[in-house]
Amino acid sequence: MSGRQSRPGASTSFPGSNGVRMNRHAILETKDIKVRYSGLAVLHGVSVSLEPSETVCVLGSNGAGKSTLLRAIMGAQRVFDGQILFMGREIHRLRTEQIVRLGIIYVPEEKMLFTPLSVEENLLLGAYVLNDKKEIQDSLDFVYNLFPALKARRGQAASTLSGGEQQMVAIGRGLMSRPKVLMLDEPSLGLAPLLVDEVLGTVRELKRQGIPIFLVEQNVREALDLADRGYILQTGRIVAHGTGKELLESDMFRTAFLGI
Amino acid sequence: MDILVSSLAAGLLIGMVLALVALGLTIIFGVMDIVNFAHGEFLMVGMYTGLLTAQSLRIDPLLTLPFAAIVGFVLGVICYVGFVKFLLRGPMVAQLLGTFGLMLFLRNLALLIFGSEDRALHHGLLVGKSFDIGMGVIIPATKLAAAGLSVAAFWAVWILMNRTKIGKALTATALNSQGARYMGIPTERMNALAWGIGGASVTIAGALIVNFWSVNPFIGLLFTMIAFAIVALGGFGSVPGAFFAGLVVGIITEIPGIWDFFTYTFNIRWMANVPMTSFKYMWVYLAYFIIMVVRPRGLFGWKR
Ligand SMILES: Nc1ncnc2c1ncn2[C@@H]1O[C@H](COP(=O)(O)OP(=O)(O)OP(=O)(O)O)[C@@H](O)[C@H]1O
Numbered sequence: 001m002s003g004r005q006s007r008p009g010a011s012t013s014f015p016g017s018n019g020v021r022m023n024r025h026a027i028l029e030t031k032d033i034k035v036r037y038s039g040l041a042v043l044h045g046v047s048v049s050l051e052p053s054e055t056v057c058v059l060g061s062n063g064a065g066k067s068t069l070l071r072a073i074m075g076a077q078r079v080f081d082g083q084i085l086f087m088g089r090e091i092h093r094l095r096t097e098q099i100v101r102l103g104i105i106y107v108p109e110e111k112m113l114f115t116p117l118s119v120e121e122n123l124l125l126g127a128y129v130l131n132d133k134k135e136i137q138d139s140l141d142f143v144y145n146l147f148p149a150l151k152a153r154r155g156q157a158a159s160t161l162s163g164g165e166q167q168m169v170a171i172g173r174g175l176m177s178r179p180k181v182l183m184l185d186e187p188s189l190g191l192a193p194l195l196v197d198e199v200l201g202t203v204r205e206l207k208r209q210g211i212p213i214f215l216v217e218q219n220v221r222e223a224l225d226l227a228d229r230g231y232i233l234q235t236g237r238i239v240a241h242g243t244g245k246e247l248l249e250s251d252m253f254r255t256a257f258l259g260i
Numbered sequence: 261m262d263i264l265v266s267s268l269a270a271g272l273l274i275g276m277v278l279a280l281v282a283l284g285l286t287i288i289f290g291v292m293d294i295v296n297f298a299h300g301e302f303l304m305v306g307m308y309t310g311l312l313t314a315q316s317l318r319i320d321p322l323l324t325l326p327f328a329a330i331v332g333f334v335l336g337v338i339c340y341v342g343f344v345k346f347l348l349r350g351p352m353v354a355q356l357l358g359t360f361g362l363m364l365f366l367r368n369l370a371l372l373i374f375g376s377e378d379r380a381l382h383h384g385l386l387v388g389k390s391f392d393i394g395m396g397v398i399i400p401a402t403k404l405a406a407a408g409l410s411v412a413a414f415w416a417v418w419i420l421m422n423r424t425k426i427g428k429a430l431t432a433t434a435l436n437s438q439g440a441r442y443m444g445i446p447t448e449r450m451n452a453l454a455w456g457i458g459g460a461s462v463t464i465a466g467a468l469i470v471n472f473w474s475v476n477p478f479i480g481l482l483f484t485m486i487a488f489a490i491v492a493l494g495g496f497g498s499v500p501g502a503f504f505a506g507l508v509v510g511i512i513t514e515i516p517g518i519w520d521f522f523t524y525t526f527n528i529r530w531m532a533n534v535p536m537t538s539f540k541y542m543w544v545y546l547a548y549f550i551i552m553v554v555r556p557r558g559l560f561g562w563k564r
């Protein structure tokens with residue numbers, strides 16, 4: 001577990017790497033992965049990559065396969081073809097909990113909070129893979145610093161929080177283990193416009209701190225504005241890829257999202 | 261008066277043991293929503309373990325508890341890893357019939373090994389001794405010790421569930437297993453652990469009960485049904501609920517004694533004509549039905 005404390009952005013070496021390293025710079029990448037749900041193909045060979053300190057967004061309409069892609073990375077969905085590499089190491093045959101221990105954290109669309117438990121109990125469960133008391137306390141301070149609203153409600157059951165506060169708990173809980181990669185699945189889902197700005201502001205802050213982020217979002221413009229790069233996923237295929245500016249100007253983007 | 265006090269005391273004492281009997285069932289249900297029909301057979305295994313280790317090693321029955329705990333833990337883990345794990349992938353009915361099959365298997369295995377006759381402990385520090393707690397109330401030492409040790413075991417499990425990191429991980433697995441995996445919690449191991457803890461707590465209860473209750477291969481069903489009643493009363497998945505419901509059910513099993521008290525104190529003739537002792541467990545199931553209809557999530561339910 002050494003090196004967990006170092007913020008991912010600072011890391012340029014690849015400790016414990018094995019297997020073929022195709023992209024020297026990527027901290028996380030999928031290579032031509034295919035996923036099926038009971039025989040029905042949902043991802044038809046998807047390749048995406050994330051470099052250290054980078055924020056990359058994955059855009060696509062409902063049912064395109066964005067969540068499936070993130071679940072596949074987490075080992076929560078079996079990949080039947082292709083490869084997933086984390087810091088040069090193959091991870092697509094590992095179990096979810098092993099992948100989490102390597103440092104990839106997924107904040108699911110459904111949040112999956114432990115609702116009867118308090119805010120703080122939820123956060124502490126996020127630090128399950130940490131053992132050092134001091135480190136856990138530091139993580140807690142970091143999260144409360146990021147979301148002061150949560151500190152005021154630390155003893156309150158997660159089920160009694162507003163949607164925005166629940167999203168803060170979900171993100172905060174994900175940060176507790178000091179991930180090397182953070183994957184956020186529609187963090188602004190179901191939030192009022194003002195709260196959307198707040199959540200995306202948090203993502204911006206995390207980006208500033210150098211945490212590599214995979215971001216799935218429905219707020220296309222804001223996401224592209226925030227991210228360094230973006231992918232457009234359409235019915236299980238990457239149909240466009242580039243910087244925010246490039247994508248906003250591309251024909252693909254216009255047909256996919258603006259209907260022009 | 262003495263008959264009332266001794267009935268209540270006996271009810272509370274047996275209730276503490278019954279709470280421990282039900283503990284494993286509620287933990288297993290809480291963590292993975294599966295009802296273990298073989299729960300009483302686990303208890304039977306604990307009774308035989310207590311009896312046989314006490315007899316073969318010539319030690320006091322109370323010293324057999326660690327053996328019973330180990331046997332129960334291993335049995336629970338083996339049942340999960342070798343069998344129940346696969347049932348969880350199937351539909352609900354497969355899970356019901358599956359643990360039902362486990363029950364039949366353990367019962368018939370016991371029948372094959374031990375035969376159908378009743379066996380009982382005849383020696384031991386406490387066997388046959390009793391305390392006079394005044395007012396003419398006499399409590400058998402075995403029951404007092406069984407109750408005390410049950411509460412201790414129950415308390416230990418409660419501490420494990422609520423005050424340790426493993427306990428928190430079990431709770432998280434119970435609440436949302438996919439969410440728990442995303443936190444890095446090895447949920448498969450947590451499930452196995454729940455079966456281990458569930459198995460160990462019920463076999464400890466069995467090794468305590470065998471001090472004052474004879475064992476045969478068919479004893480399991482009675483305890484499975486009592487445990488069901490307690491878990492339903494206390495709320496499926498609730499640990500404190502199992503404790504209080506255990507006490508309630510313990511007192512309910514003493515209704516015949518309480519009945520006698522009213523019969524003789526107030527000299528009510530018709531009450532004397534009802535053969536109450538043959539209905540001992542009927543009251544437990546009656547309470548079970550009433551609670552299922554009136555308050556299906558139990559008195560202390562927290563799940564769902
Ligand atoms: N567990 C499942 N079993 C079967 N099909 C599934 C399952 N999960 C998702 N799918 C299907 O896979 C496709 C992709 O789903 P996915 O959730 O990845 O889409 P998404 O891009 O995240 O959509 P959204 O924007 O609505 O969240 C959809 O057609 C969906 O119906």
Ligand SMILES: [Mg+2]
Pocket residue numbers: 066067068109185
């Ligand atoms: Mg989705």
